[in-house]
Amino acid sequence: METVNIKINGMPLSVPKGISILEAARFAGIEIPTLCYLKDMNEIGACRICMVEVKGARSLVTACVYPVNEGMEVFTNTERVRHSRKTTLELILSTHDKKCLSCVRSGNCELQALCKEFGVDDENAFAGETIHYDFDDSAAHMVRDNNKCILCRRCVAACDAQGISVIGANARGFDTHISSAFDKDLAEVSCISCGQCIVNCPTGAIVEKDDTDKVLAAINDPDKFVIVNTAPSIRATLGEAFGMHIGTNVEGKMVAALRRLGFDRVFDTDFAADLTIMEEAHEFLDRVQNGGVLPMITSCSPGWIKYCEHYYPELIPHLSTCKSPQQMFGATMKTYYAQKMGMDPKDMVVVGVMPCTAKKFETKRPDQAASGYPDVDIAITTRELARMIESAGIFFKHLPDESFDIPFGESTGAATIFGTTGGVMEAALRTAVETLTGKELPSVDFKEVRGMKAIKEAEYDVDGTKIKVAVASGTKNAKVLLDKIKDGTADYQFIEIMGCPGGCINGGGQPIQHAVVRNFVDLKARRAAALYDADSKNKKRKSHENETIQKLYQEFLGEPGSHKAHEILHTSYVPRKKYN
Amino acid sequence: MLKKISTIPFRGTPEQAQRLQAVIETCKDDKSQLMHVMQEAQEIYGYLPYEVQVMIAEGMDIPLEKVYGVSTFYAQFSLSPKGETNISVCLGTACYVKGSQQILDKLSELLGIGAGECTPDGAFSLEACRCIGACGLAPVLTVNDEVYGKITEDDVAGILAKYRS
Secondary structure (H helix, E strand, O other): OOEEEEEEOOEEEEEEOOOEHHHHHHHOOOOOOOOOOEOOOEOOOOOOOOEEEEOOOOOOEEOOOOEOOOOOEEEOOOHHHHHHHHHHHHHHHOOOOOOOOOOOOOOOOHHHHHHHHOOOOOOOOOOOOOOOOOOEOOOOOEEEOHHHOOOOOHHHHHHHHOOOOOOEEEOOHHHOEEEOHHHOOHHHOOOOOOOHHHHHOOOOOEEEOOOHHHHHHHHHOOOOEEEEEEOOOHHHHHHHHHOOOOOOOOHHHHHHHHHHHOOOEEEEHHHHHHHHHHHHHHHHHHHHHOOOOOOEEOOOOHHHHHHHHHHOHHHHHHEOOEOOHHHHHHHHHHHHHHHHHOOOHHHEEEEEEEOOOHHHHHHOOOOOOOOOOOOOOEEEEHHHHHHHHHHOOOOHHHOOOOOOOOOOOOOOHHHHHHHOOOHHHHHHHHHHHHHHHOOOOOOOOOHHHOOOOOEEEEEEEEOOEEEEEEEEEOHHHHHHHHHHHHOOOOOOOEEEEEOOOOOHHHOOOOOOOOHHHHHHOOHHHHHHHHHHHHHHHOOOOOHHHOHHHHHHHHHHHOOOOOHHHHHHHEOOOOOOOOOO | OOOOOOOOOOOOOHHHHHHHHHHHHHHOOOHHHHHHHHHHHHHHHOOOOHHHHHHHHHHHOOOHHHHHHHHHHOOOOOOOOOOOEEEEEEOOHHHHHOOHHHHHHHHHHHHOOOOOEEOOOOOEEEEEEOOOOOHHHOOOEEEOOEEEOOOOHHHHHHHHHHHOO
C-alpha cells in the first residue's frame, strides 16, 4: 500500500495515500468532529464542522473530504479551528428549534453534544428570521419535524442508499428543506417505512411515532390481558441504550425489565420465528415439489414487503404468503392461546417490541386479523422500550437475569438468528433439508449465508435435489436480485430479503449510535455476533425441535400448511404504485 | 424563493406527451441530460407540473424527488402554468429604483396571486423578471408581448382592465 508522510498537530505519521484528513487523524488518535459525514454514504463536506487548518492552505479545509498528500501539515485544534466550529454551531442553532429539554434525542443528539464540546454558551448568538414547518406525522411509523433539521442530508443519503429516494433537499438558500416530491406527505409517497433515515439523523428532526402511551394505557387497564413479545434482535441491541457494549446479549435483563413494567405475559417472538420456519419451509418444499412460483422470497420484513408492493408489484407471486413472526405470534395468541386460556381475544392486547419502524405499518395492514381482531395491537421499537424502562425508574444494568414465560418463551437457535441477514435462510435450510431427506444434518451451520456481504449465494445438494439460494439485505441490494428474476436470469429457488442493510440488527427501530460509531465500528457484525453466539449455545437449533410448536400443531393447527394454518398464519399482499 | 405548486388541473394533450417522450427517448441513457429534458418539457408545457415530472422521472429512471429537487432549485423552472395573459414586471436595477416593486405588489394585490403564480381560472399569470433592456422607459412591465413603460401604480388597474374579457 502506498503511503504518504504527514504531520498532525506536529506529530509525524505515515498513512495510506488518498484517505481523507478525517481518517488520517484517527491514526494519530484524534477524532475530528462531524455532523453531515457518513462514510461511503454522505461525503459532501456540507456542515463545515470538521474544518481543520492545513499549513499553506488559503483557508480552513473540510477534513471529511480533503485527501492527505505528501508533506501535509494539519492542525486540528487551533484557536482558529475552534472559533470556526463554534461559529458554525451558533449559525446552525439560529434556525434550530431548541426544544432540548423534552426532545426525544436529548442526551443522544449529535448537535447537542458538539455544542457542549465547543462551549456554545449563547444559543441565540445569531437569532433571526426562522421558517416554521408543520410536522409531517402522516406516516404510520415516523414523524418529521423540519424545525429541528440541520440540513446535513444524512437522511437523504440513507434513503438513497436504500434505493428509495423519496426524500431530498428541495428549494434553495434559506428555503431549503427536506421533503418529498411536490412536498407531499410521507404517507402519500412510496416510502417503505424502513426507518433508516431515523437511525442516521443526528438530531430530533426525524423520530419514530411514539406508541408507548398506548402500551402503558393497556397495562393500566385491569380488563386487558397484555402480552409482550420481543423480536430476536432486541436482546442483542437493547443494552446499547443503557450504555452497554455493542453486541451484549441482554435477554435475561430485558425479560426482567418487561416483567417489572407490568406485562401479564412476557413471551418471545423467537417462538413465532420457529413457527414461521415450519410454515415457510413447508411452503417452499411444496412449491419445489408441485411446480409453484420460484424463486420463493421470504416475507418477514415489512419494509421489504412494502418495497416489493411499490416497486416490483409484478413479483408479488414470488413472496411467501407466510405472515411475519410478529403477526404469527399475535395470531397464535388471539386464537390458540385465547382458547386455551378461555379468554375472549378482544380482551387481549398483543405488544411487539421490534427492531423496526415498518412493523408499526405492518400491524395496520389488511388481512392481519386471524381472530377478527388485529393480530398485533401495538408495535414499539427497541428505542421506545428503552424509554419505557428508563422512565419507570428501572435500573436496567442491575436487573437479575430472568427467563421468558412458558409456553411461548420457548425457542430454538434457528429463531434467534432471524435477527441478522442470512438467518432466516439458514433456519429454513436446517428444517427444509431435514424434512426433504428425513435424515439428521451432520452440521446445522450454513456458513455460506452468514456475514455482512450485500448479496450472498450458495448452492446445496440435498439428496440429489439442487437448491440454489440467495440472500440480500438492504432494498438497493434486493433490487439486483429482483431485476435478475424479472429478466429471467435468476436460477435460485429460494431468496431471503431483509429491508435494512444487515437485517434487523441494523433496523430502523434500533438504538441510535452516533455517526462516528456507524462510520468506524462494524456495528452490524458486532450485533449479529451476539445472535450467532446465542444460537451456538442453544441445545435446540432447529425450529422443528421446538416442543411448543409441535404441541401447537398437534392440538390446534394440524400440519404445517394445513387449511387452518393458512387461515391463521398466512396473508396476502397489495400491488401499490410508485407514483400516485 | 419558495415556489408555489399550482392547483390548476393539468391540461396536457397527447401531442405534448408525444413530444416530451421523443425528447426523453434521445436522452434516457444519460442521466446528466436531466436538466436538458426539463428545459424541453418546460418549453412544451410552459411549466413542470406533477404529471410532467412523473413522465420525466419514469422516462429517465431518476427518482421523482430528484427531479422535483432540481425544479425547485433553479429559478428558470416553473411549477405554475402561464396564464392566457402573462404579466412580467421588470425588477432590474433601473426599474427597481423607479418603484417597480410597488407595481408588482399592486398587481399581486389586484390579481390575488404572487409572482410565479397563475390565477385559478388560468386567465392571468404574474412573474418578476430581470432587466429587459428598456431602462429608458423604467419602470417597465410586459403583458404577453406588449411593453408598457413609465407606468405608475395608478396605471395598473387600467392595464389589467384591457385584458379582462
